[in-house]
Amino acid sequence: MTRTIERYNPRVEEPRWQKQWDERQSFVVRNDDPRERYYVLEMFPYPSGRIHMGHVRNYTMGDVLARYKRARGMNVLHPMGWDAFGLPAENAAMQNKVPAKDWTYANIATMRKQLKSIGLALDWSREFATCDVEYYEQQQKLFLDFLEAGLVTRKKSKVNWDPVDMTVLANEQVIDGRGWRSGAVVEQRELTQWFLKVSDYSEDLLSALDTLDRWPDKVRTMQRNWIGKSEGLRLLFEVAPNDKTRAASIEVFTTRPDTIFGASFIALSADHPLAAEIAAGNTEVANFIAEAHRHGTAAETLEKLEKLGVPTGIYVKHPVKDGETLPVYVANFVLMDYGTGAIFGCPAHDQRDFEFASRYGLPIIPVVLPPDADPVTFALDGEAYSGPGRIYNSGFLDGLSIEDAKKKIAAYFGSRAVDNRQQGTIEVNYRLRDWGISRQRYWGCPIPVIHCETCGTIPVPKKDLPVKLPDDVTFDKPGNALDHHPTWKHTTCHQCGGPATRETDTMDTFVDSSWYFARFTDPKADDPTVPGVANNWLPVDQYIGGVEHAILHLLYSRFFTRAMHKTGHLGMDEPFKGLFTQGMVVHETYRADGEWISPAEVEISASEAGRTAKRRDTGAPIEIGSIEKMSKSKKNVVDPDEIVATYGADTARWFMLSDSPPERDVQWTEAGIEGASRFLQRVWKIVQECKFLA
RNA sequence: GCGGGCGUGAUGGAAUGGUAGACAUACGGGACUUAAAAUCCCGAGGGUGUAGACCCGUGUGGGUUCGAGUCCCACCGCCCGCACCA
Numbered sequence: 028m029t030r031t032i033e034r035y036n037p038r039v040e041e042p043r044w045q046k047q048w049d050e051r052q053s054f055v056v057r058n059d060d061p062r063e064r065y066y067v068l069e070m071f072p073y074p075s076g077r078i079h080m081g082h083v084r085n086y087t088m089g090d091v092l093a094r095y096k097r098a099r100g101m102n103v104l105h106p107m108g109w110d111a112f113g114l115p116a117e118n119a120a121m122q123n124k125v126p127a128k129d130w131t132y133a134n135i136a137t138m139r140k141q142l143k144s145i146g147l148a149l150d151w152s153r154e155f156a157t158c159d160v161e162y163y164e165q166q167q168k169l170f171l172d173f174l175e176a177g178l179v180t181r182k183k184s185k186v187n188w189d190p191v192d193m194t195v196l197a198n199e200q201v202i203d204g205r206g207w208r209s210g211a212v213v214e215q216r217e218l219t220q221w222f223l224k225v226s227d228y229s230e231d232l233l234s235a236l237d238t239l240d241r242w243p244d245k246v247r248t249m250q251r252n253w254i255g256k257s258e259g260l261r262l263l264f265e266v267a268p269n270d271k272t273r274a275a276s277i278e279v280f281t282t283r284p285d286t287i288f289g290a291s292f293i294a295l296s297a298d299h300p301l302a303a304e305i306a307a308g309n310t311e312v313a314n315f316i317a318e319a320h321r322h323g324t325a326a327e328t329l330e331k332l333e334k335l336g337v338p339t340g341i342y343v344k345h346p347v348k349d350g351e352t353l354p355v356y357v358a359n360f361v362l363m364d365y366g367t368g369a370i371f372g373c374p375a376h377d378q379r380d381f382e383f384a385s386r387y388g389l390p391i392i393p394v395v396l397p398p399d400a401d402p403v404t405f406a407l408d409g410e411a412y413s414g415p416g417r418i419y420n421s422g423f424l425d426g427l428s429i430e431d432a433k434k435k436i437a438a439y440f441g442s443r444a445v446d447n448r449q450q451g452t453i454e455v456n457y458r459l460r461d462w463g464i465s466r467q468r469y470w471g472c473p474i475p476v477i478h479c480e481t482c483g484t485i486p487v488p489k490k491d492l493p494v495k496l497p498d499d500v501t502f503d504k505p506g507n508a509l510d511h512h513p514t515w516k517h518t519t520c521h522q523c524g525g526p527a528t529r530e531t532d533t534m535d536t537f538v539d540s541s542w543y544f545a546r547f548t549d550p551k552a553d554d555p556t557v558p559g560v561a562n563n564w565l566p567v568d569q570y571i572g573g574v575e576h577a578i579l580h581l582l583y584s585r586f587f588t589r590a591m592h593k594t595g596h597l598g599m600d601e602p603f604k605g606l607f608t609q610g611m612v613v614h615e616t617y618r619a620d621g622e623w624i625s626p627a628e629v630e631i632s633a634s635e636a637g638r639t640a641k642r643r644d645t646g647a648p649i650e651i652g653s654i655e656k657m658s659k660s661k662k663n664v665v666d667p668d669e670i671v672a673t674y675g676a677d678t679a680r681w682f683m684l685s686d687s688p689p690e691r692d693v694q695w696t697e698a699g700i701e702g703a704s705r706f707l708q709r710v711w712k713i714v715q716e717c718k719f720l721a
Numbered sequence: 722g723c724g725g726g727c728g729u730g731a732u733g734g735a736a737u738g739g740u741a742g743a744c745a746u747a748c749g750g751g752a753c754u755u756a757a758a759a760u761c762c763c764g765a766g767g768g769u770g771u772a773g774a775c776c777c778g779u780g781u782g783g784g785u786u787c788g789a790g791u792c793c794c795a796c797c798g799c800c801c802g803c804a805c806c807a
Contacts, residue, residue, distance in 0.1 A: 243725085244726090248803090255806065257807085283807075369807095577802080578803095699733075706745075
């Protein structure tokens with residue numbers, strides 16, 4: 028008897044199975060399925076044009092989990108959608124004269140086909156794109172509900188302005204003083220903006236991190252730092268009589284009120300109102316402020332600035348040393364947008380204050396004695412001491428621990444008054460700010476409000492939603508194409524019937540991705556969610572994505588879940604029970620004559636002597652460079668389509684999962700994918716032999 | 722500076738405190754072939770030895786333990802995030 032065992036041919040087998048899954052709707056999930064539920068979600072893609080290997084890795088991980096849970100008899104929700112608003116569509120519209128909408132949906136069609144060829148167990152019946160009118164209409168409803176619930180404010184504020192993208196950026200989107208997308212140096216501008224009141228939840232967002240025990244510590248720590256809680260004392264210093272200002276007091280924020288006996292100066296931010304007032308009659312101060320502004324944001328990219336300041340000529344009374352005064356400076360290292368924009372300097376126990384005091388000859392008075400140090404001989408060794416110890420040189424605080432001294436001095440100042448106010452108030456400060464969501468862009472969710480000359484700025488009634496984006500926009504002028512549209516913004520006021528204009532700002536695209544996981548639970552519903560359904564599925568049991576979203580997307584989503592809870596759309600506060608941050612896909616880089624070379628053009632030969640590379644066509648030598656994240660700019664990308672065509676999706680998936688632990692970077696190599704391919708062939712052969720024997 | 726993580730063959734990496742290096746890649750040798758590819762088999766951490774075997778090996782130095790890659794302490798190096806936050 029003869030038999031032949033054929034080689035596994037993914038080009039036949041994979042499409043056959045994928046067709047069956049499609050026809051039988053194998054992965055379509057029903058909300059009324061009584062089995063135990065499991066929700067696995069990977070961060071949805073931006074439809075940039077084509078999927079990349081990072082997508083393959085991300086979605087394969089989720090897929091394995093989804094299939095495993097399904098095999099264990101669970102009802103598994105594993106959906107897919109598109110984070111489809113954003114600037115690249117507008118850029119494409121400008122450069123290629125393709126409407127942003129067409130460009131986006133064409134990309135989605137391509138990428139959907141690619142994802143299907145990967146063989147993912149996805150419920151495609153729930154697919155949506157955030158630029159679908161049906162989706163952003165629901166988002167507009169959410170905005171109105173948030174507005175009604177007091178979670179939205181409109182205020183004039185200094186904003187980060189990206190001069191290249193011509194739009195506002197959230198603090199989270201400014202990296203080293205540059206726009207996260209354009210890389211342009213960010214400017215400060217004063218604009219009226221819509222804000223979501225994330226700061227209402229500062230404490231809750233912080234403390235609830237402790238409950239997220241299936242999140243990586245790294246991400247929790249990053250969020251903790253970002254929220255930036257500090258407990259301290261808001262403290263008034265009484266201004267000594269002078270002719271330079273009528274201000275009676277200066278308010279500072281400090282986390283170290285226990286060191287008040289070591290205070291030797293007050294420093295104001297260059298943006299402090301009092302500094303501006305003094306500058307009006309003091310050219311030295313005015314020049315210093317101008318200089319500080321000139322450095323401003325741009326200098327943040329340079330190495331640490333020297334601690335510089337200028338005396339204002341004003342003095343304040345020392346709050347605990349009768350008859351003594353402290354000089355008031357304007358200093359370049361004091362930030363206006365944290366605390367009160369003013370500090371008291373205790374040089375002995377704060378490194379910045381130490382440098383400042385050393386430069387300007389101000390007293391350095393140690394008031395914290397390190398354990399085992401001698402109070403008589405202890406001296407600072409060229410830098411501030413910020414470690415543990417006991418208070419000394421401090422009158423009625425002497426001998427106390429730092430913690431006890433903080434309590435005692437807070438009580439002391441709490442019982443005194445300056446400028447007709449309580450001198451010291453315990454205060455908790457957060458670094459977290461409200462989220463400015465206004466963007467001066469066309470391709471985003473319109474903010475559903477109108478500006479009426481008579482009635483003011485008022486929300487569009489829900490019955491008039493959606494506020495639809497026009498399709499016929501042009502990009503011949505810089506700035507917001509919506510604003511330039513000839514008719515779109517002109518409307519009538521629903522209250523008074525008079526003329527009104529629409530808000531032309533659209534929402535930050537991070538809004539779109541802050542609740543999509545909830546929409547997947549019932550993507551066709553007439554409301555943002557059907558709470559009975561959403562609460563059954565959420566929170567997401569396992570969320571998988573890149574660590575680059577550790578702050579922005581994940582923090583905003585946590586806020587949104589709380590806000591949707593408050594407005595009755597959801598019944599929980601945390602969206603993601605488990606979070607997994609997968610590593611990147613990296614690849615060697617290749618260079619010749621200063622140009623990056625694509626791996627497809629490179630032939631590698633290896634021997635005991637090592638690996639060498641040459642051009643596949645000409646045979647010219649190529650330098651093997653460092654291993655980097657796959658990126659178009661370095662050309663070290665491998666196209667998933669080609670891999671699937673050559674080796675099949677399962678080989679690509681197997682390699683992605685087997686070569687490196689999922690949380691670490693995986694290095695894509697030709698040899699690795701070959702090995703994975705051979706491995707699968709062997710497995711297939713064994714399976715065939717078992718079938719034959721059976 | 723603060724925080725998180727990592728350090729094991731040529732390489733990616735395995736190892737509930739119990740035979741370190743699974744599996745894979747690369748490399749070398751062999752079988753098959755006119756030849757190559759594919760496939761299959763063998764070798765392989767380093768050192769000494771004809772061999773049986775022995776010694777040394779998980780960044781460095783200590784410690785706990787019958788036993789440490791794993792736990793504890795100190796240090797060195799690398800990666801990532803945040804950072805003039807008072």
